[in-house]
Amino acid sequence: MLEIKNVTKxxxxxxxxxxxxxxxxxxxxxxxxxxxxxxxxxxxKAIVGIHEFDEGQILIDNKSIxxxxxxxxxxxxxxxxxxxxxxxxxxxxxxxFIADIYEVSLEKRxxxxxxxxxxxxxxxxxxxxxxxxxxxxxxxxxxxxxxxHEPKLLVxxxxxxxxxxxxxxxxxxxxxxxxxxxxxxxxxxxxxxxxEKICDRIAIIKDGRLIEVGKTxxxxxxxxxxxVFLEIENEK
Amino acid sequence: MKNKxxxxxxxxxxxxxxxxxxxxxxxxxxIVVGLYILGSLIGSLYxxxxxxxxxxxxxxxxxxxxxxxxxxxxxxxxxxxxxxAKSVLFDSKDNNLLLSLPIKRSTIFTSRLLVLIFMNFxxxxxxxxxxxxxxxKNISCTIIFYIMIPIILILLPVIPTILASLFGYVVAKxxxxxxxxxxxxxxxxxxxxxxxxxxxxKAKNLLFLLTDNVLLLNNxxxxxxxPIYLIEKxxxxxxxxxIGIYIIINLSLFTLFVLILSKKYFSIISRxxxxxxxxxxxxxxxxxxxxxEALNIKEIKRYFSSAIYxxxxxxxxxxxxxxxxxxxxxxPDVLTKLVSTNIELDSYSLVLYFMLMVVGFTMTTNSSISxxxxxxxxxxxxPIETKDIFASKKHVNRLVTLPAVILGLIIFTISSYIxxxxxxxxxxxxxxxxxxxxxxxxxxxxLFPKMDAINDTIIVxxxxxxxxxxxxxxxxxxxxxxxxxxxxxxxxxxxxxxxxFVIVLxxxxxxxxxxxxxxxxxxxA
Numbered sequence: 234m235l236e237i238k239n240v241t242k243x244x245x246x247x248x249x250x251x252x253x254x255x256x257x258x259x260x261x262x263x264x265x266x267x268x269x270x271x272x273x274x275x276x277x278k279a280i281v282g283i284h285e286f287d288e289g290q291i292l293i294d295n296k297s298i299x300x301x302x303x304x305x306x307x308x309x310x311x312x313x314x315x316x317x318x319x320x321x322x323x324x325x326x327x328x329x330f331i332a333d334i335y336e337v338s339l340e341k342r343x344x345x346x347x348x349x350x351x352x353x354x355x356x357x358x359x360x361x362x363x364x365x366x367x368x369x370x371x372x373x374x375x376x377x378x379x380x381x382h383e384p385k386l387l388v389x390x391x392x393x394x395x396x397x398x399x400x401x402x403x404x405x406x407x408x409x410x411x412x413x414x415x416x417x418x419x420x421x422x423x424x425x426x427x428x429e430k431i432c433d434r435i436a437i438i439k440d441g442r443l444i445e446v447g448k449t450x451x452x453x454x455x456x457x458x459x460x461v462f463l464e465i466e467n468e469k
Numbered sequence: 470m471k472n473k474x475x476x477x478x479x480x481x482x483x484x485x486x487x488x489x490x491x492x493x494x495x496x497x498x499x500i501v502v503g504l505y506i507l508g509s510l511i512g513s514l515y516x517x518x519x520x521x522x523x524x525x526x527x528x529x530x531x532x533x534x535x536x537x538x539x540x541x542x543x544x545x546x547x548x549x550x551x552x553x554a555k556s557v558l559f560d561s562k563d564n565n566l567l568l569s570l571p572i573k574r575s576t577i578f579t580s581r582l583l584v585l586i587f588m589n590f591x592x593x594x595x596x597x598x599x600x601x602x603x604x605x606k607n608i609s610c611t612i613i614f615y616i617m618i619p620i621i622l623i624l625l626p627v628i629p630t631i632l633a634s635l636f637g638y639v640v641a642k643x644x645x646x647x648x649x650x651x652x653x654x655x656x657x658x659x660x661x662x663x664x665x666x667x668x669x670x671k672a673k674n675l676l677f678l679l680t681d682n683v684l685l686l687n688n689x690x691x692x693x694x695x696p697i698y699l700i701e702k703x704x705x706x707x708x709x710x711x712i713g714i715y716i717i718i719n720l721s722l723f724t725l726f727v728l729i730l731s732k733k734y735f736s737i738i739s740r741x742x743x744x745x746x747x748x749x750x751x752x753x754x755x756x757x758x759x760x761x762e763a764l765n766i767k768e769i770k771r772y773f774s775s776a777i778y779x780x781x782x783x784x785x786x787x788x789x790x791x792x793x794x795x796x797x798x799x800x801p802d803v804l805t806k807l808v809s810t811n812i813e814l815d816s817y818s819l820v821l822y823f824m825l826m827v828v829g830f831t832m833t834t835n836s837s838i839s840x841x842x843x844x845x846x847x848x849x850x851x852p853i854e855t856k857d858i859f860a861s862k863k864h865v866n867r868l869v870t871l872p873a874v875i876l877g878l879i880i881f882t883i884s885s886y887i888x889x890x891x892x893x894x895x896x897x898x899x900x901x902x903x904x905x906x907x908x909x910x911x912x913x914x915x916l917f918p919k920m921d922a923i924n925d926t927i928i929v930x931x932x933x934x935x936x937x938x939x940x941x942x943x944x945x946x947x948x949x950x951x952x953x954x955x956x957x958x959x960x961x962x963x964x965x966x967x968x969x970f971v972i973v974l975x976x977x978x979x980x981x982x983x984x985x986x987x988x989x990x991x992x993x994a
Contacts, residue, residue, distance in 0.1 A: 283849040284994050306852035317843035319767070321774030329755050333763035334851050343755055360750035 829942025
């Protein structure tokens with residue numbers, strides 16, 4: 234579903250992503266970890282078409298995001314690390330706007346908005362302006378907006394930040410259930426326990442380079458992910 | 470205290486003008502364009518002020534030149550600040566951060582007030598530099614004059630800034646009490662404009678009346694603008710005691726204002742950042758829209774969510790409508806008064822120039838990308854063509870401009886300023902010129918994006934895109950008026966020349982926007 238081939242991204246002389254390649258298959262939850270400034274958000278923004286990149290290719294369902302941005306974006310949903318959304322919209326207006334852009338049918342959008350807003354306990358606040366929402370509520374709204382057009386690839390950047398424990402649990406369950414339905418999930422997080430628990434495969438990135446990638450069960454055969462991460466970070 | 474104030478003031482300026490972020494290439498471009506526009510502005514102001522100085526000199530009251538200059542600069546900077554004071558002082562994005570830091574509230578308030586004063590100082594220089602050049606060239610000045618003039622200039626913006634901030638405070642106080650903050654804010658500004666227009670019509674030909682009546686001029690300066698009266702006294706007597714009093718008055722007012730307002734500051738900011746909730750959401754039937762419609766609605770909502778954005782861009786069309794309604798009751802001289810020109814023109818030329826000026830000024834697109842600020846990722850991530858995004862931004866500009874201007878033109882036709890045929894031609898020019906203005910605004914914004922502004926005022930009023938976006942149509946209209954007035958052409962010929970010109974501009978801007986512009990849009994992150 235997602236193929237990153239030799240991608241390099243520079244900010245002036247600074248190399249943010251250095252010749253990075255990896256592949257994520259359908260129905261797979263792929264965890265992406267690294268210290269602050271390692272390049273996680275940069276590669277995520279390149280995948281979803283926010284950032285341009287200098288070299289390489291990113292393929293979504295075998296189509297290049299550079300050459301076919303619209304087709305690719307229709308299959309992607311993105312939850313950013315900071316839920317900055319239109320404050321002058323009410324929650325329901327924002328969800329309806331997203332549904333309009335992704336051309337979701339009326340029946341489908343009503344069904345999915347109800348399903349996910351009930352799940353994340355946001356239904357009661359959907360009529361309020363987003364400017365009155367807390368950080369966690371905005372985060373829930375971006376998650377719901379990412380799910381209502383039934384994406385094939387879900388890209389999540391620190392999705393658990395700001396969520397209460399119940400919503401956090403429900404998001405994890407939803408990720409697993411989407412995965413079972415064949416959706417591909419690519420997500421970054423600093424909460425290594427969560428990554429270890431729900432990811433099928435994990436990649437570790439440092440200074441824009443991929444330094445480790447493998448199945449979660451292989452990486453954590455002898456020690457927990459935190460120790461593995463710290464050892465790899467120190468070694469390389 | 471002193472240090473923190475300086476740090477905050479410096480940071481505010483850096484955030485406002487993006488001093489550190491500007492690349493050398495862009496800096497050169499800004500300097501070249503800025504110098505060209507400033508040069509044209511100062512040049513035309515020089516000619517206007519020279520005429521005024523000669524009139525005063527002939528009447529034997531050249532000493533009043535500097536005080537009158539100060540009055541003009543004061544009024545202008547007051548107007549500039551009145552629509553931005555509330556936003557700069559109360560609506561900044563960094564309120565929560567600054568209030569959580571160990572900094573006195575009065576320091577935060579003072580630093581923001583200083584930013585407004587600094588901006589007004591720059592505006593004042595526009596008038597004072599050419600004015601002082603004329604004065605120094607024609608009147609022999611003493612050494613004390615040269616020493617004192619920087620002090621006079623530095624303190625000149627203090628009082629208009631305080632007055633405008635006081636208005637901003639009242640607007641903030643009223644809007645803080647209301648649920649529909651933006652609507653209330655827009656109503657406050659419209660009321661202010663109404664009051665302003667009322668006084669302007671009452672003060673008919675005030676400037677010329679004043680230059681003819683020395684006693685009246687002296688009394689007005691003495692009782693209404695006492696600090697300026699002190700400067701006038703200093704110019705006549707060369708006694709620095711007057712400058713001493715001038716300094717004391719300005720600094721006392723500044724200190725008093727800061728002391729009183731900073732006590733109320735925190736409660737207003739808290740109230741402005743609190744939002745009402747509708748209560749439990751009741752499910753309703755959703756309405757499905759096309760991508761284009763959804764984008765258009767999103768753009769309109771964003772536009773009306775910012776009072777400063779609305780007012781800064783809809784100002785011209787409001788004036789145009791007021792002018793057209795007034796044309797039913799008055800002869801063409803009412804328009805002359807509104808566009809502030811003394812050139813003798815036919816009524817159709819007046820309407821044409823007025824319309825060009827208004828369509829040029831009504832530019833929402835030059836801020837429309839920067840105004841996305843932290844929400845920009847949404848547009849970049851969604852499956853939408855860049856040209857559709859541009860179209861939705863241009864749609865808002867058209868919506869604000871065309872219905873109001875066309876309605877105004879129809880009213881001008883009813884009041885017999887223009888014929889029905891002229892109406893048709895003017896509508897065509899208006900539509901095509903607006904197409905160019907929409908494109909040009911977007912090009913300006915793509916050239917000078919400002920995605921990290923701490924409030925909307927910085928984007929709408931103080932960014933390079935807003936400056937270039939307004940100045941270029943202004944210079945364009947002035948050139949057209951200048952050239953066509955001297956050629957003494959018939960309406961048809963004049964309209965044809967303008968039409969041909971705006972069509973060319975529109976085609977060029979379209980080409981630039983849909984090639985370079987799309988590429989540039991993708992680069993903005």
